[in-house]
Amino acid sequence: MPVTIAAEVLSGCTGCEIALLNTGDGFLKLLDRIEIVHMPLLMDSKYFGPDEGSEEIDIPRSDIGFISGSIRNREQLLLARTMRERCGVIVAFGTCAAYGGIPALINLFDNKDLFRRYYRTAEATDSASSPCEVVPPLLDRTFALDEKIEVDAFIPGCPPHPDSIADALDRLIEGRLPETPVQSVCDACPAKREGKGTVQKIKRFLKNARYQPEKPLGEMRCLLEQGLLCIGPVTQAGCSGKSGCAPRCIQARVPCRGCYGPVRRGGNQLLDMLNALASNGIDTKNLPDRLSMLRFSGAHSMLPRQVRKPSS
Ligand code: SF4
Ligand code: SF4
Ligand code: SF4
Structure with a gap:
């Protein structure tokens, strides 16, 4: 039975997923041992987001869940929680997921400052009111994954080196957790x-x-x-x-x-x-x-x- 893998991108740039593809031959060799059941960047796997009265997101169950990106809004929080609930092992994939990364620079400012700068005082655009419909509401700051859900393993890097990703995948498929150097x-x-x-x-x-x-x-x-x-x-x-x-x-x-x-x-x-x-x-x-x-x-x-x- 192949090991099933689901992957989600939260507040990040998808560079971590590109690094995963950059494992090249290493990734191709793994393909007969794994089955990717959900990875929006690579395959058409739609889910239905939360609507009024429902907080459910439909993501298939899997053995391993890779999450890149940090948590900035309510939808990303629900996605992270759903991944935690549906995946046996959760991996914080990349520095955004592990430590907040570049998206967490916004933590220097509050949401009021952010909206004022983006929608009212930016030199290049006309002033507008802050969006309040359709877009998911922001949380009060950007969170690393382990601030909101339990995380089993971390693969830091912006993005992580393909060798580290290939090593980590190899270990995870064998039922072991990846190791990170304390150096x-x-x-x-x-x-x-x-x-x-x-x-x-x-x-x-x-x-x-x-x-x-x-x-x-x-x-x-x-x-x-x-x-x-x-x-x-x-x-x-x-x-x-x-x-x-x-x-x-x-x-x-x-x-x-x-x-x-x-x-x-x-x-x-x-x-x-x-x-x-x-x-x-x-x-x-x-x-x-x-x-x-x-x-x-x-x-x-x-x-x-x-x-x-x-x-x-
Ligand atoms: S030296 Fe390595 S860890 Fe430091 S910024 Fe460059 S790639 Fe990242
Ligand atoms: S860790 Fe770097 S490469 Fe990965 S999602 Fe964040 S910004 Fe992109
Ligand atoms: S030894 Fe010096 S140059 Fe090298 S990583 Fe440390 S501070 Fe930077």
Whole structure:
């Protein structure tokens, strides 16, 4: 009997599903062991959403449920709950589902601010009233999956590396849960650290990092020690898959932006990062944009809401 799989996309970009397809041959090899019973991105599997008086969404039962995207509105909450009820194992697929991801940046603002900006003060469009019919009502903020339903496994990444997806699928099909490394991007980074703690001020990434193209990556000085805001110290490793290569952005000599989320669930990523900065001699008051440091981890109340002046 093939293992049945259902997949749903909530508040996300479907990049995680594209990464699933990018597992290529690995995915094709799995096709005789799995049966996809529901995956709106790949197949025509309609469900009937909630209507007045009913909160039911019709999704087929399955052994494994992959959910990408975070939870932002009432319909997505119902979808997540239905998936939980119909699937034996629930996997938070990608950083949006695991930690809120980019959609959770909105947690810096409340819904009033959001509607005012989108519908009344945006420079490129005419002012309009906020939508209140047909579209599902918003929740008060964006939630990671495990804030609303029980989650059995997490595959972080924006998107996750295809190797990690193929590995996770393999384990899940055999009835085991995928494992995530408790290692940071720094642990996997070959850049040279001198540990002198002399940065003082973070620079915006407007100019390339200093490195010599003809020399191996291990000869490049750590980007954070060069004064570039690299979130590697507090970001979970794994973005280069099984290749054993350096983290993907570091390969391109670009600072890590934290797309794999925190190293440990339940820790305080902001505090950890401020400590990492302080140990490099960086005065955190001079950070160009302190809140964007956690741009991928904005659920779990990690982003403090910005206080706005009352609207005129
Ligand atoms: S984790 Fe990244 S790739 Fe996946 S849905 Fe969210 S934004 Fe898209
Ligand atoms: S801070 Fe960035 S550049 Fe430095 S070791 Fe960590 S991941 Fe590499
Ligand atoms: S280096 Fe950081 S931002 Fe870049 S892919 Fe890896 S985890 Fe994501």
